[in-house]
Amino acid sequence: MTGSWPASPAQQGMWLTERAGIAGRAFHMPLAVWLDGPLDVEALREACAEVARRHPVLGGVLAEDGGELRVLARAVPPMGEGGDLHEELDGPVDPVEGPAARFTLIREDAKRHVLLFQAHHAVFDGESKDILLRDLAAWYGGAAPAPLGAAYPEVAVRQRARLADALPAAQGYWAARWQEQRELCLPGLSGVSVAAAPGSALDFVVEDLGGLAERLEVTRFEAVLAAFVALLHAYGNARPAVGVDLSTRTELSRDHVGAFVNELPVIGAPEGGTFGEFARSLRVELRRLYRHRGVPLARAVDGIGPRAALTPVSLSYRRRPETSPLFPGLGASVEWMMFNGWVRNTLHLQIVDDQAGTAARLQYNPALLDRAGAERIREDLAALLVAVAADPEAPLDRLPLPGPVPAATVTAVAVAVEDGPVPADLVREIQAIFAKELELDDVEADDDLFDLGGHSLTITQIMARARERFGVELSFEVFIDDATATRIAAEVARLREQAC
Structure with missing residues (x-):
């Protein structure tokens, strides 16, 4: 095709x-x-x-x-x-x-x-x-x-149309909920990142997740997410933000291969009571979130620049079909959780649930989280899941939850760009381009593109306008560290001088 x-x-x-x-x-x-x-x-x-x-x-x-x-x-x-x-x-x-x-x-x-x-x-x-x-x-x-x-x-075009229709409601939903978290509390943690890095992994098995979910009257995903959030809260994170991968598939895209997924943050914490009460309250909040599952957070709020993951801690859950592929005349076994050797953030919990059981894997950045800390997280989560499976309605203060640990701070992601002269008239022209593409009346010279609501599509549009107006090919990297009209104008000036 x-x-x-x-x-x-x-x-x-x-x-x-x-x-x-x-x-x-x-x-x-x-x-x-x-x-x-x-x-x-x-x-x-x-x-x-x-x-x-x-x-x-x-x-x-x-x-x-x-x-x-x-x-x-x-x-x-x-x-x-x-x-x-x-x-x-x-x-x-x-x-x-x-x-x-x-x-x-x-x-x-x-x-x-x-x-x-x-x-x-x-x-x-x-x-x-x-x-x-x-x-x-x-x-x-x-x-x-x-x-x-x-x-x-056709599927792709319809997906874009749904995004445009859903954007206003998503903006309203996230306006009072999203706030960038700069600190994270985990045992053995020395730094926090949302940039990709070589990673390590620890595997374990979750027992009786289906039985736990049934007794709580929540889904398996909701049950394991509630336990993970409760553990993060116990480590000292007041309102943990966990990035979760949500499917955006519809009946039309059900049988298509593709990237029909959107990562969104689940933000919340238990406030006393029982584990069951918290799991069910989380279910209610997730039902509100699902209404906006097709809209990327970077489209709904301002200030989210390039990153490999939305939050430093994330979770993915997949419930596999009950059948496995049948190749006539052959025996077939599949490694559904094959590790690529990298992580997109500081800590990621991966769950694959099928008829063979519930396989779990903690993927972590060993440069920021030491192995002993990762092993403790695995052990703490496994112990918590066993306890709540035995008594889903146990009071939170009677569960085997750990005590708080020291916090670490987010490590900034930066790409260095050489400085150059910044002619005032050129800065004003770039400001005008920013304002047009962002549909704003005015943009200041030092306003950050991402803080103004810019995203990947905005950058491609600005690159195209710069090509038409100034005859230069802007490097994508120039937008990453300092996406202001002043910075972009300096790069345009440098490229024009280089071409002379």
């Missing part, structure tokens, strides 16, 4: 972070399936090609076009063959230069192979894993999946 379509808000945010140079490999999503038996390699190769044709976003790259960020459809490379799984995991996936996704087959012996799929989060999400393997297994078996209800570009 060829063509292009508007980038989604999630894709715009990831593009901004990639261009800012603070993403690392944090948005790389590996998925491995071990295939045991007499594999038909050519049938698998053709199945991979059919999946790529069915889901054109996998070949999409993000590009600025006249002030708009768009997804340009390109072909996904044919299934390659590799020799070592760990070496192949280091292979690139790039949503700007491409390819954003790739298939690699690794032969372990005559009757055991590993199919490694890698994709950038800009074209793939957690639910996409099941969709991709379901479609892949169907084609391998010679039975094409049912046609999709709508082409991906």
